[in-house]
Amino acid sequence: MRNSLFSGLLLATVLTTSPAMAEERPLRIGVDVPYMPFQYQQPDGAITGFEVELIEAVCAEMERECEWVKQGWDGIIPGLLARKYDFIASAMNITEDRAHQVLFSQPYYQVPSVWVGQADAEIDVEEDLAGVSIGVQQGTIQDRYVNKFHPKADIRRYNDSGGVLNDMHSGRLDLVFTAFPLAQEALLNDDTYTRRGPLITEPKSIYGPGVGAAFRKRDRELVERFDAAMAEVKANGTFERLHQEYFGE
Structure with a gap:
């Protein structure tokens, strides 16, 4: 009786943890x-x-x-x-x-990154950006890129892209460095902002x-x-x- 009960419990355990059961979830x-x-x-x-x-x-x-x-x-x-x-x-x-x-x-x-700035500001992103306020989402490839190539800038990191966009819209940022499609959707359809410089997908050490x-x-x-x-x-x-x-x- 005990052996039968043990066998039944073992079979039930195997069935409930089998790959076939896992596939159903x-x-x-x-x-x-x-x-x-x-x-x-x-x-x-x-x-x-x-x-x-x-x-x-x-x-x-x-x-x-x-x-x-x-x-x-x-x-x-x-x-x-x-x-x-x-x-x-x-x-x-x-x-x-x-x-x-x-x-x-x-x-x-693959998603290229892009610089977006206030349309009435004269900023050349291919020059030194020391002191320029730049918004990026924390922990992203854009964050890594700005930190590597513009360490003297005023880099402002946000938990999500919404925070970056909100501060750009409120005029608290000079530049945003973000994914190009996001910039198209949220910034570049507004004459207040303009794209600065080329699209960026390099270096591979950052972008992969x-x-x-x-x-x-x-x-x-x-x-x-x-x-x-x-x-x-x-x-x-x-x-x-x-x-x-x-x-x-």
Whole structure:
């Protein structure tokens, strides 16, 4: 009787922890919002954007449901390592430093950075910016770039992109250094602001090969399935359709 009971309990444990059972639950995805047009929240609370729709298409290709988990940028990798979600999809550039902590997918797009300044201010971003107030989101590649190349500037770091934009709109910043699509969405459609200098995707030591999803290092099989699904989403035209919808030509 005891042996039968033990065998039954053991079988129940195996079944409830089997890979097949794990496959049935939604994949939880960590994301920092807002970061328009890649990730942002609608009035009803739903999270959407270019990367959100792209990853949802990848999940569908993998035959998995997905759920989005909001997480501030500073804690997004610690949250992954603490198993708050299964992976990160939040416009995260693949960098050597981050690759020490997480396992990245193949890169699936590249995002150039851009300088944006007040239109009535004469500032040459290719010269010394000592004393110039520059807004960046803390912990991003833009933060690293400004810190490396303009250490004498008045670098003002914000927890999220909304704080950067708010201070630019209120005139408390001379320059913003941010992702080009975000600048297009939130600043460059206003004659008050103007783009300064060329788009920036170098050096590779900061920008890496592009944006990818970040996983725990033990989840190599999940990364391989993600990469295969992303390749299919690109091959079947979904990626191009979403790119046109959000960015145009």
